[in-house]
Structures are given as C-alpha cells and as structure tokens.
Amino acid sequence: TGSEYVLALFTLLYVDFLDTSGTLLAMVSSMDLLDENGDFPKSRAAFSTDALATILGSVFGLSPITSYIESAAGIEVGSRTGLTSVFTGLFFFISIFFAPILASIPAWATGGSLIIVGALMARSLAKVKWDNPAHAITAFVTVMMMPLTYSIAYGLIAGIMTWMVCKGVFFALSFAGIPDPTLEVEEDESPAEKAEKFEDES
Numbered sequence: 741t742g743s744e745y746v747l748a749l750f751t752l753l754y755v756d757f758l759d760t761s762g763t764l765l766a767m768v769s770s771m772d773l774l775d776e777n778g779d780f781p782k783s784r785a786a787f788s789t790d791a792l793a794t795i796l797g798s799v800f801g802l803s804p805i806t807s808y809i810e811s812a813a814g815i816e817v818g819s820r821t822g823l824t825s826v827f828t829g830l831f832f833f834i835s836i837f838f839a840p841i842l843a844s845i846p847a848w849a850t851g852g853s854l855i856i857v858g859a860l861m862a863r864s865l866a867k868v869k870w871d872n873p874a875h876a877i878t879a880f881v882t883v884m885m886m887p888l889t890y891s892i893a894y895g896l897i898a899g900i901m902t903w904m905v906c907k908g909v910f911f912a913l914s915f916a917g918i919p920d921p922t923l924e925v926e927e928d929e930s931p932a933e934k935a936e937k938f939e940d941e942s
Contacts, residue, residue, distance in 0.1 A: 756804060758893035760790050763807045769864050770815055809892065812857045873921050874906040 764787070768780040780786075790806055797805035814824045835842055865883070869875040882899030886892055910920045 755891075755893045756794060756806060758896045759891065760787065760806055762892040762896050763809050763811075764790075766809065766861060766864070767807070767811055767815055769867075770812060770861055771820065810854070810857075812861055813853060816857060816860050874903060874910070877906055878903045 764780075764783075765774070765778070768774055773780045786807075793805040797803065811819075811825075814828070865879065868879045870879075878899050881902040882895045884895075885898040886895030889895065889898075914920055
C-alpha cells in the first residue's frame with residue numbers, strides 16, 4: 741500500500757542519511773577539515789555523490805553504495821584525495837579472480853585492522869565536553885551503541901534520543917530549584933581560555 745511504501749522510503753532515507761553523515765564527519769574530523777560550525781569543504785558534493793551512488797546501486801539491485809568507515813584506514817596512512825579510492829576499486833576488481841582463495845580467510849583475521857583504525861579514530865573523543873553531563877552521557881551512549889548494533893545510524897539515533905532525554909530531565913529539575921548543570925558548564929571558561937589567562941598572568 742501507499743502508506744507502507746512511504747514508511748519504507750522514510751526509514752531507508754534517515755538510516756542512510758545518518759549513516760553517511762556519521763561516516764563523512766568522522767572521516768573529515770580525522771583529517772582536521774572541520775570548521776567551527778561542524779562543516780567541511782565541498783560537503784554538498786560529497787553528500788550528492790553518495791546519494792547518486794545509492795540511487796544507481798538500487799537500480800541495479802546492489803547493496804547500498806555509500807561511504808564506509810573502512811575508508812579511515814586509508815586516511816590514517818595519509819590519503820587525502822579520491823585517487824586512493826580508485827586504486828582500492830582496482831584491487832577489488834583484481835580480487836574477483838582470487839575470490840575462492842580470499843573467501844577461505846576467516847573474518848576474525850581481518851577484524852584486527854578495524855580495531856586499530858577505531859583506536860586511532862578514538863582521539864576525536866578528546867573534543868567531547870566531558871565536564872558537561874549532557875555531552876558526556878550522549879557521547880558515551882552513541883559510542884557504545886554503534887558497535888553493539890553494528891550501525892552508525894542506530895548509534896546516532898540513540899545519541900539524539902539520549903540528548904533529548906537529558907535536556908528534558910534537566911529542564912524538569914529546574915522547576916524544582918535544581919539548576920541545569922549543562923548551562924553552568926557552558927557559562928564557565930573553556931580550558932583553552934583558562935590556559936591563556938594563566939599564561940597572561942604569569
């Protein structure tokens with residue numbers, strides 16, 4: 741029916757959108773390309789390319805052709821252009837002729853590389869405002885849900901819901917005379933400002 745079609749379309753839309761957004765932001769963050777607004781150069785082209793690839797993939801009955809977190813392996817060793825992806829695609833094409841041999845390699849033999857990539861990308865957690873309860877709880881839930889659900893999109897959804905719950909709880913507690921701890925933290929000086937002030941005084 742029409743309602744079921746709309747529901748399926750909406751579900752695929754937000755799952756793919758959140759998955760792509762989380763992956764691209766993680767990639768460009770590790771490349772130090774994010775600005776103060778959380779945007780990065782040519783973001784429109786990146787999202788448009790991902791969307792077109794997903795559409796073309798569905799036409800041919802393929803699994804979603806989208807950006808994958810495994811791209812972090814190339815970024816961590818210095819990749820900054822699309823030429824890396826071209827060579828990766830070339831090697832994938834060559835691997836077709838060695839499929840029986842490669843299929844005999846167990847999954848756990850290649851999982852170690854992803855653990856190393858994840859450990860390298862964990863440095864982005866240093867940017868989380870851990871002294872802000874809403875930020876800390878949301879970041880923790882998001883990071884934990886991604887590996888448990890095998891989905892970046894589900895992790896982001898859990899993080900967004902956790903943020904809403906935290907803000908709702910703090911807002912409700914404010915009526916009981918309990919101040920919102922997140923607002924107090926935001927009003928305080930940042931560590932960088934405190935360090936700069938200390939250097940000026942010394």
